[in-house]
Amino acid sequence: METSASAPRPGGPNLIFRSLRGARSQGEFAAAVRRAAREIGERVCCDARYIGRVEAGEIRCPNYAYERVFLHMFPGRSLTELGFQPRQLVRGRVPRADADPSPPLPQDPRPRSSPHPRQPPYPSASSRLPRPPTPRARSASTDIPEEGDVLRRAFMTGGTAAVASLTALAASTPAAARAQGAGARAPGARPGAAEAAALRQQIRDIRLLDDRYGARRLYRPAGEALRAAHELLDVGARRQAVNDELHAGAGELAISVGWLAHDSGRLADARSHYAEALATARVAGDGALEAHAFCNTASLAADADRPREAVRAAEAAQQAARRQGTDHLRALLSLREARGWARLDDRGGAEAALARARAAHERGPAPEDPEWMTFYGDAEFACLEAECWASLGDHGRAVESGRRAVEAALLEPRFTRNLALYSAQLAGHLARDGEPEEAAAFGHRSLDLLADVRSSRITDTLASVAGRLTPARGDAGVATFLDRVARGGG
Template identity: 60%
Template sequence: MASSTVTSSQPERPARPNLAFRQLRGRRSPAEFAALVRRAAREIGERVSCDARYIGRVEAGEIRCPNYAYERVFLHMFPGRTLTDLGFAPRSSVRGRAARTAVEAPQPPTAGAAPGESRAAGEPYDPYDTQDTHDPHDRHEPHEPYAEDPLNHEESDVLRRAFMTGGGATVAAATLAPLGLATGAAAAERPLRRAGTPEATALEEAVRRIRLLDDRHGADGLYRRAAAPLRAAYALLDAGATRQTTADRLHAGAGELAISVGWLAHDSGRFDDARSHYAEALATARMTGDQALEAHAFCNTAFLARDAGRPREAVRAAQAAQRAARPLGSDRLMSLLALREAGGWAGLADRTGCAQALARAHALFERGRSDADPEWMSFYGEAELEGLEAQCWSTLGDWGRASRHAWRAARLQDPHFTRNIALYTAELADDLAREGRPDEAAEAGLRVLSLLDQVQSSRIQTMLAGTARVLLPHRRASGVSEFLDRHASLPRRV
């Protein structure tokens, strides 16, 4: 592969050195300071791949505002200070920059590049390009993008507005079209050329953006719009790729996108659609021998089977996922898959099988993170572990134990995952109601209702409806009447 000679787009304004941050570094070298940042991240459960180059970019003013993970770490390191005190620009002043950069006109193909391998303005370097002359340590984790990365999915107001307003520009178009993958009528007007690095990168970024929107807002408003990127992805596979490495990336990306779209269907109550998408991802994994994709597809299939009332299938799918995942070397992935199995055993009312799977999940989780952990598992931390265990005990009818784990899950969850906070709190409300603590259940239910202007999830609304039914006989208890009235005023789902 020809190495890229085109760098990412230039900032809209000249970078101003961040003198305040430089002063905080003091007499330490950039590498020493980066080590302190990584240590501080571990103290609060974050995982950032900070190095001397990142510190240099901050001090040079190239990173005007850090992403959310780095923000939490920096504020932990320097308590009582704001981002502005640390020399950064307000987050609002850099929002939307990614969208403006990404829609700039593409540059001419790089000299010596293979057909289909031209690089658009603002496109990052290809991390799979072994001849790239960038510093290899600058390969930051995909779920921790640099703040100035033109594809920083945490900062795209265009995507957020398209999702929340449901306007003419769909999330599908906003997700893929600026990155080089036309969908709908635009794609039909011309035959697809063979796919190259830009298309593979666009596909991978589409998966990350869809997951980010789901983390924040839930699935209901996103599912149908996300189908267009999936169709575009499989059209790319049909068109072929310029080289085998690109083809492998396209297959993996299409499979992960099928799982993401399947999850959106799953979370919005469309179980048959979800089953079809997961099966499509599994077929793609089997066709290419991709064990990581196969494990992911079986993982989600197990979760779906549990929710659809097929617990024995959930156990079998979770065990199949563990067989596929074992060679990958990720203890965290094996921990999550053990939790999926525990959910199936709980559905079968097998308390012993459930407890054994939960014990394995905890033991594997305690081994910590590793470089082998899949990117899609960024959601899986202590909060998710607690939340899934709460669901197991709830299924087994142990409401007291379930409520304790649900409370921990809601307390531990990163504020970025708004949907999960709502989910865990809804689980807590239901467990408390069934445990016979109506006033506390109503209080938790009201917290969930306050999040529904940000989160659209049929799963959460279904849980709230069940909680409301349990609380009806307790209307006179403190707060219950307010919860029931506010819940009754919710718009009915179509």
């Protein structure tokens, strides 16, 4: 019997797991995994490809559902004795016993229906996938060191006024800068390095909060921060280096606010903010900012059913990033292009762009990757790939890629919003592929996560899934999902 001492090194093949398969094919072993899951009330979507990925070492630690199944199949062994890496190592964090709990979340201003008990006759989506910890159970340093401080700043007062950190820039803007906006600037008062640094921190805070909670709560206070940034630009700094920082920061903040508008369903506002960022990039001669603005414009155009504009914007982004671009940036921009071609039903163009994206993605991340790309990784790649296959009508491949997106997202607990989105999108792919029960299960999972997340994009996706699943209401799991969507997620 092999022990944890024989566990493969990170990035190497999982030879222990391969030996446990024995003479069975990967498909036969996957069937055995599914049977074992049913024995303990789990439902996993295990196939030969998943087993191959485990054996190749691509899945360094299984999600919680697979963990329970594997430990049931091989009693007495730990995950490391099955050849996997410790979960804390894979997630890149070590739990702290002395961490303070983070403050409560801000309340959504919309009235919410009272919760209703849900008791489906099969294991719920939450039992098959790990339930995220409740807000008060999270530690201040759960995922990344600065998150606790951000959450304390943002939610210290509760309610809609709780997103205090996003208006801190306006509060810190010099009185002279405000006077300048009214035409009566006090002499000598100019923004400096401290204001430029505060602006950069605001952008990081917005991205961090969006990763966790979605856009709906953040859009308006982030807009206030953007207006304060424009005041700084109007005043201007004494040193050109600071002016350059302020322009770059204002452009990035405009993109962040544009994304919040996009995710909140305010597509016209998002388009305006992206155009503003692009203008800022052109004035400052900032190619990196221009690539980012075009990247988001391409995504917006695809969502707004303007696929040819999506292709043009993605191509412009690739041109802007030609000198500064990294492999992961090239991969993301190629995915944006592929999505546009897919929406145009151009399979050749979509597959060519996907091939370029895959080749660039497989070369891996780099220290030079733009800071705004922290959301991008294996999960986002798989999600965007799934969207392309779905647009081309290849729903089986969309399901396959969608599953990879959810599995990868489970290893990034900071990105709660993305896990909710990927789960909702996978539910849609499964519904189109004729799998209503499993679609409802992932729909339940996404709804569970919406207790924390506020994203119009996700709720619209789930409403679309519900529409497709209505004919299958005779299934109990589908019926409870439809009821939850009708109640607004309760």
